[in-house]
Amino acid sequence: MSQPFRLNKEGLINRNKKISFTFNGKKLFGYEGDTIASALIANGIHLVGRSFKYHRPRGFFGAGVEEPNAKLQVEFNGHSEPNVNATEMELIEGLSATSQNCWPSVNFDVGAINNFLKMFFPAGFYYKTFMWPKSFWYKIYEPFIRKAAGLGVASIEKDKERYEHKFEYCDLLVTGSGPSGLASAYAAAKNGAKVILAEDKPRFGGTLLTDDVSIDNLSGKDWAEKIITELKSMPNVTVKNRSQVFGYYDHNMLVMFERVSDHLEKKSKFTPRQRLWYIRAKETILSTGSIERPIVFGNNDTPGIFLSAAAKEYMKVYGVLVGKKPLIFTNNDSAYETALEFKKNNVEPIILDTREEHSSELIDEAKSKGIDIRFSHGVIVANGYKKVKSAKIGKLNKDKNSFEKIETVDCDCICVSGFWTPSVHLASQSGNKLKYEEKIDAFIPDKKKQHETSVGSANGSFTLEESLKNGFENGSNLSAKITDTKTEIAIPNVNEKKYGAHDKFWCMPLPKNENPKRFVDFQNDVSVSDIEIALREGYRSIEHVKRYTTLGMATDQGRTSNLNGLQLVSNIENKIVPEVGHTTFRPPFTPITIGTIVGREVGMEYMPTRKTPMHEWHEKNNAVFVDAGAWKRPRYYKQGNETLFEASKREAKNVRENVGICDVTTLGKIDIKGPDAAEFLNRVYTNAWMKLPVGKARYGLMLREDGIVMDDGTTTRISENHYHMTTTTAQAANVLSHLEYYLQIVWPELNVNAVSTTEQWAGAAIAGPKSRDMLSKLYPDLDVSNDALPFMGYKEAEFFGVPSRIFRISFSGELAYEINVKSDHGMFMWEKMMEVGKEFGNQPYGTEALSTLRIEMGHVAGPELDGRTIPSDVSLNGLVSKKKDFIGKNSLGREAFNVESRQKIVGLIPIDRKSSIPEGSHIVQDQNAKLPNPKLGHVSSSCWSVENNNPFSLAIMKDGKNMIGKKFFAVSPLKNKSIEVEVISSHYVDPEGKRVRS
Amino acid sequence: MLYIKCPYCGLRAQKEFSYGGDATVKRPNINEEVSSEDWDNFVYMRKSPRGKHIELWQHIAGCRQWIKVQRDTATHEIFQTAKVTEEIR
Amino acid sequence: MQKYSVFSLIKNAFSNHQNWEVAWKDPTPKSEYDVVIIGGGGHGLATAYYLAKEHNIRNVAIIEKGWIGGGNVGRNTTIIRSNFMYDANARFNEFGMDLWRNLSQELNFNVMFSPRGIINLAHSDAQMNAYARRGNSMRLNGIDAKLLDRDEVKKLIPMADFSDEVRFPIFGGLMQPSAGTARHDAVAWGYARQADDMGVDIIQHCEVTGFDVVNGKIKGIRTSRGDIKAKKVGLCVAGSTNILAEKLNMTLPIETHVLQACVSEPVKPLLDGVVTFGAGHFYISQSDKGEMVMGGDLDGYNSYAQRGNLPTIQHVLTGGLALFPFLSRLKMLRTWGGIMDMSMDGSPIIDKTHIEGLYLNCGWCYGGFKSTPVSGWTFAHTIAQDQVHELNSELRLNRFSTGHLLDEKGLGTKTWIG
Structure with a gap:
């Protein structure tokens, strides 16, 4: 149970709380405050995974988001998650981690054969082979490649966790709580600004937690704690850890991802797992820090090789040694701090510095502590397969392209530092063009694009003094502009070590006849030679290099590889880095769970469910519902073991013979008011509206400006300047916007208002020969005779004490009425109708029966008005006025709309009077013709005609008007059906329309 | 998410609006003769410039007013918003 | 030209891969060409290739503002299909499917065309009927299509939500088994390499600044690298069409919008083909690398920014979770x-223009990748013969005035609705 690499006292972990977990089945423990990575390293475990392409052994490289290798399959809280970053995931009790992309085990991985054949798998090899013989690609090569795809395994279980969204507004958003971020947030908070400070890690303070500095005589860590404590106490400040701002979008909208509860052992039922914050900030401080970049050398991917700052972080934050015989390989002073930290913990490091012998504060200190420093030296190649055992090191010549001396030294880890790369992702996402800063060999933000201000090392300032000054000044100035308050803050005294200049050196040369892989991008196995091949083959644009080699395209998005890749390309191409340019930084900064992005709109909450006021009644009476947009509508009311077909036939038949009622609440309803309402309707509809009397309804047809039918419905003149328009359920919202468009923009001179009243009215249709009898019982005091309330008539009357509207309109083709009452009375109306209707044989009918009724009457609906038909196609040209102008009229003159053989709606019946014609069938002359078989039209709607007791369909057919009486085949190859049909009129029942007027 | 200043309601999030396309397209007058070329231009032809674009948005989850927005189609910067009865220059 | 094969790979391995030739050269523009193709995307490169191969026109230049393959051919979700309702679109793209099936061999460049099928899911009977209409139309055009019921869908994608806790249950779907995906970059590079070999000049980092039109006839173009004379000029610039049209004083039935896509981290294969959700804007496939490739909807306002906003991604992924709840993690x-x-009708335009010698290839909406080979093939024919081929005879500009529209979705002119 001992942890061989755990220091006795260093670190910020809670040594009082042990946490047990397993790795590849082995039981281990760590402490509260560990990451999976720090706990494994404490236990002396470095080999955790295999690389994507060559299956090379891989360990840890970093200590946070920059980690390219250590991605594990982790099971916790009853769920298994792939590709979890071991350097970020906090240890919780019972967690179980396993290695990915290896078989049978990470120690012995069959896939590693690829590593021995790697000379045959250079960049882009798959573009050049697997082409012969052709059929092998489909049957052998690709299935084999696909098998090798992916890292971890996605669980297909439903996610039981909860994810939330939050919207926030603030004056200043500070992204990162390192020294510059803390200073900015503090200064702005003191000015009274509303501040949000976001820190990705569990602990605030950034580099203050690991650097040997003091501020106002406090250690960096203590100063950070002091500031955070004060910020937390201020009402105008929100401080968030485990929260990463991952995207900078338009109009200064930033998006933050908060890991709320994965680190908790217990949480309440409604605690979300993760939370997405949409933050609209007036100003943004980008204090995202910088990421150390590696120096490229041979076998630099071997487990045991770390970024030097990561090694320091493991000691300082987690009390863990990454090794006991470290080699420090650096081109700059910052790695000396790591060496000194080792020394402090009684570990003897050797420093290999690519620079020639010189002096600086840190070098002098290291020397004085007796640390072995070898200038002009570097690691040529790491030895050891599953863990570093030794390193071949070399003394570089003056030009640093060959070696004066080569030797091998033993080591158990190599800590590498190739200087620092500012994290400019958010600035770049904001639209900032970035500029190349020669002094630090990296890109930094250029002129502001939105309201982003980069400070500290994210802006290329690498001293604490500068970072703090930067932070205080920008935090104060930016917030003062917003709050009009400026509180003077003394910039604290800083004690830090002065760094000397770094060496512009980033890739070790190779001695003659040695050819180990030198990796630039670890996760995707992209080496120096891959980049050389890409350039050799003419893939010279940096984007071509990236795509051809897959450099920077892995899950770490090239955080440690992009700049080295760029340097390599610019060297080979003899260009300077800014000429080569950088690839685009795209959100998210680190991978974000899809659950968080989606939030609460999952499962039944995917879309709102709209229910009519009578919904409960339908439910109680065995309605089977159908989705109509967001609405639920009864499709049929099931009795006993009835099928859909049987039930709808029964319901439809009952309407034809007796009377039925149908919930029509979902139809769109629009109130149109104003002195110019008639003129407006006259322009909106194709038919004439100027002479519609009060108390009368009219069927209307609406076109889009391109001449295509948009919607149909009835509109009733309620009073002189008041009309009630109905739309189809599907088009309700579109029609209202359409009307508003014309009223507000095109014809503002018309004095008309349109407002949706869909939700205010509950509607029920009463249809069937006995509907008048039923109506007279519903309205005992009202004259409902054909003379008093004729077809297309309208009346207002009390319905058992509640106000109601009665429209004599019909979709079913029967004598029919539609009653509207205020929504609150909908259920009352419906139940009353059911009660009163009993003696007339009333039954409720659903949308399926409604379809049957309208189809056999030849009334068109959605399947005919499919956004491609003009009025004449659906035999509604009678409604198209020749006398007046209206929306879309000018388009009706087009050549294609007026050809002799233009399509038209027809009816179809099967010759055998038995075979139902599947919807979506096409009409052909010859069912056996060779393909392509010319299509004469398609079947839009089908039903079983209850009137004639045989199948009937509507079809839209080329030259339809001249096809009546002819015979064709309706074919559905998908259903393997071919039915001989006769073309008849689309009005199969009551073509003269006598019933509606009866 | 864009941040659009509705001339009636003030700065509101884009999700409250729906887009309505090029605001400079003028519908030929009703009841007036129009050549088929002019009509087709109105129905189908769009400049769709890169850069400043005057466009329509409707504040559907707010005042339901159609408004004019002058926006850069490359950067999404919004220069000006106005009521549809007002001119944007 | 070096032939790519497993043998050349082995041979080159033993010389440390030092002897690979460039895939395409980097020439300086000549002062005059027979044909200049503007736009070094998939369609432009394919056009140049077929001009050289099918019509023996080799004095051709491709003028590219950035780097070849940097536009939509390098940023799409790689879906290849011919599941169209209208004959004109179906036959055009089915001809393209035949080109796809032989493309790796023809280009000697593995474009990894992978026909694992596409399923359009339906969530109502009405939708099933609409799909049946399209599927039957495909079958009558000789294109493979299958109507799947719920159980058949479940067999193919068992990880979709078949529980009761689902807002829009799956009713079934329409499948085109021969549809699939390909490696998008490889398509651009493969065409470039062969075109270059046949003498086409691929000129990158060269921006077109103007056109030389005299008496209604094209004479050449002006570029950031000097004037170039040309007998014929083909415009093949997708989202930049309106920018160049403006320089020609042309207005087109085209609007430019941004479409976003996203990928997940790579996971072991579990989704074979392409699946589209029928109750929201979402489609998905899994790449040969293991990433879930997802897309769905336009940002919804005119845009030239090759970047989008999060609400659209959120909207698309919300559809994704409604269909595949496991994506949440x-x-x-x-x-x-x-x-x-x-x-304006959702279908492309490949046509001559009112300017003699100027040809137009545009209007691909978000479906240009699948048509890359057939677009290049027919556009090359149109340029070489100065007349449209039967395959693109309905994809003409004048259909917007004649009314012969090809509106597959029936949505009309509100392009931003998608």
Whole structure:
């Protein structure tokens, strides 16, 4: 149970709380405050995974988001998650981690054969082979490649966790709580600004937690704690850890991802797992820090090789040694701090510095502590397969392209530092063009694009003094502009070590006849030679290099590889880095769970469910519902073991013979008011509206400006300047916007208002020969005779004490009425109708029966008005006025709309009077013709005609008007059906329309 | 998410609006003769410039007013918003 | 030209891969060409290739503002299909499917065309009927299509939500088994390499600044690298069409919009083909690398920014979770955007123009990748013969005045609705 690499006292972990977990089945423990990575390293475990392409052994490289290798399959809280970053995931009790992309085990991985054949798998090899013989690609090569795809395994279980969204507004958003971020947030908070400070890690303070500095005589860590404590106490400040701002979008909208509860052992039922914050900030401080970049050398991917700052972080934050015989390989002073930290913990490091012998504060200190420093030296190649055992090191010549001396030294880890790369992702996402800063060999933000201000090392300032000054000044100035308050803050005294200049050196040369892989991008196995091949083959644009080699395209998005890749390309191409340019930084900064992005709109909450006021009644009476947009509508009311077909036939038949009622609440309803309402309707509809009397309804047809039918419905003149328009359920919202468009923009001179009243009215249709009898019982005091309330008539009357509207309109083709009452009375109306209707044989009918009724009457609906038909196609040209102008009229003159053989709606019946014609069938002359078989039209709607007791369909057919009486085949190859049909009129029942007027 | 200043309601999030396309397209007058070329231009032809674009948005989850927005189609910067009865220059 | 094969790979391995030739050269523009193709995307490169191969016109230049393959051919979700309702679109793209099936061999470049099928899911009977209409039309055109019921869908994608806790249950779907995906970059590079070999000049980092039109006839173009004379000029610039049209004083039935896509982290294969959700804007496939490739909807306002906003991604992924709840735990790795030349009826335009010698290829909406080979093939024919081929005889500009529209979705001119 001992942890061989755990220091006795260093670190910020809670040594009082042990946490047990397993790795590849082995039981281990760590402490509260560990990451999976720090706990494994404490236990002396470095080999955790295999690389994507060559299956090379891989360990840890970093200590946070920059980690390219250590991605594990982790099971916790009853769920298994792939590709979890071991350097970020906090240890919780019972967690179980396993290695990915290896078989049978990470120690012995069959896939590693690829590593021995790697000379045959250079960049882009798959573009050049697997082409012969052709059929092998489909049957052998690709299935084999696909098998090798992916890292971890996605669980297909439903996610039981909860994810939330939050919207926030603030004056200043500070992204990162390192020294510059803390200073900015503090200064702005003191000015009274509303501040949000976001820190990705569990602990605030950034580099203050690991650097040997003091501020106002406090250690960096203590100063950070002091500031955070004060910020937390201020009402105008929100401080968030485990929260990463991952995207900078338009109009200064930033998006933050908060890991709320994965680190908790217990949480309440409604605690979300993760939370997405949409933050609209007036100003943004980008204090995202910088990421150390590696120096490229041979076998630099071997487990045991770390970024030097990561090694320091493991000691300082987690009390863990990454090794006991470290080699420090650096081109700059910052790695000396790591060496000194080792020394402090009684570990003897050797420093290999690519620079020639010189002096600086840190070098002098290291020397004085007796640390072995070898200038002009570097690691040529790491030895050891599953863990570093030794390193071949070399003394570089003056030009640093060959070696004066080569030797091998033993080591158990190599800590590498190739200087620092500012994290400019958010600035770049904001639209900032970035500029190349020669002094630090990296890109930094250029002129502001939105309201982003980069400070500290994210802006290329690498001293604490500068970072703090930067932070205080920008935090104060930016917030003062917003709050009009400026509180003077003394910039604290800083004690830090002065760094000397770094060496512009980033890739070790190779001695003659040695050819180990030198990796630039670890996760995707992209080496120096891959980049050389890409350039050799003419893939010279940096984007071509990236795509051809897959450099920077892995899950770490090239955080440690992009700049080295760029340097390599610019060297080979003899260009300077800014000429080569950088690839685009795209959100998210680190991978974000899809659950968080989606939030609460999952499962039944995917879309709102709209229910009519009578919904409960339908439910109680065995309605089977159908989705109509967001609405639920009864499709049929099931009795006993009835099928859909049987039930709808029964319901439809009952309407034809007796009377039925149908919930029509979902139809769109629009109130149109104003002195110019008639003129407006006259322009909106194709038919004439100027002479519609009060108390009368009219069927209307609406076109889009391109001449295509948009919607149909009835509109009733309620009073002189008041009309009630109905739309189809599907088009309700579109029609209202359409009307508003014309009223507000095109014809503002018309004095008309349109407002949706869909939700205010509950509607029920009463249809069937006995509907008048039923109506007279519903309205005992009202004259409902054909003379008093004729077809297309309208009346207002009390319905058992509640106000109601009665429209004599019909979709079913029967004598029919539609009653509207205020929504609150909908259920009352419906139940009353059911009660009163009993003696007339009333039954409720659903949308399926409604379809049957309208189809056999030849009334068109959605399947005919499919956004491609003009009025004449659906035999509604009678409604198209020749006398007046209206929306879309000018388009009706087009050549294609007026050809002799233009399509038209027809009816179809099967010759055998038995075979139902599947919807979506096409009409052909010859069912056996060779393909392509010319299509004469398609079947839009089908039903079983209850009137004639045989199948009937509507079809839209080329030259339809001249096809009546002819015979064709309706074919559905998908259903393997071919039915001989006769073309008849689309009005199969009551073509003269006598019933509606009866 | 864009941040659009509705001339009636003030700065509101884009999700409250729906887009309505090029605001400079003028519908030929009703009841007036129009050549088929002019009509087709109105129905189908769009400049769709890169850069400043005057466009329509409707504040559907707010005042339901159609408004004019002058926006850069490359950067999404919004220069000006106005009521549809007002001119944007 | 070096032939790519497993043998050349082995041979080169033993010389440390030092002897690979460039895939395409980097020439300086000549002062005059027979044909100049503007736009070094998939369609432009394919056009140049077929001009050289099918019509023996080799004095051709491709003028590219950035780097070849940097537009939509390098930023799409790689879906290849011919499941169209209208004959004109179906036959055009089915001809393209035949080109796809032989493309790796023809180009000697493995474009990894992988026909694992596409399923359009339906969530109502009405939708099933609409799909049946399209599927039957495909079958009558000789294109493979299958109507799947709920159980058949479940067999193919058992990880979709078949529980009761689902807002829009799956009713079934329409499948085109021969549809699939390909490696998008490889398509651009493969065409470039062969075109270059046949003498086509691929000129990158060269921006077109103007056109030389005399008496209604094209004479050449002006570029950031000097004037270039040309007998014929083909415009093949997708989302930038309107920018060049403006320089020609042309207005087109095209608007430019941004379409985003995203990928998850790579996971072991579990989704074979392409699946589209029928109750929201979402489609998905899994790449040969293991990433879930997802997309769905336009940002909804004219845009030339090759980047989009999060609400659209959120909207699309919300549809994704409604269909595949397991996606919740996967992490989204990267989002990006491409700019689309949205035509007013959703179908493309490959045609001559009123300017003699100027040819137009645009209006691909968000479906240009699948048509890359057939677009190049027919556009090359149109340029070489100065007349449209039967395959693109309905994809003409004048259909917007004649009314012979090809509106597959029936949405009309509101291009931003998608």
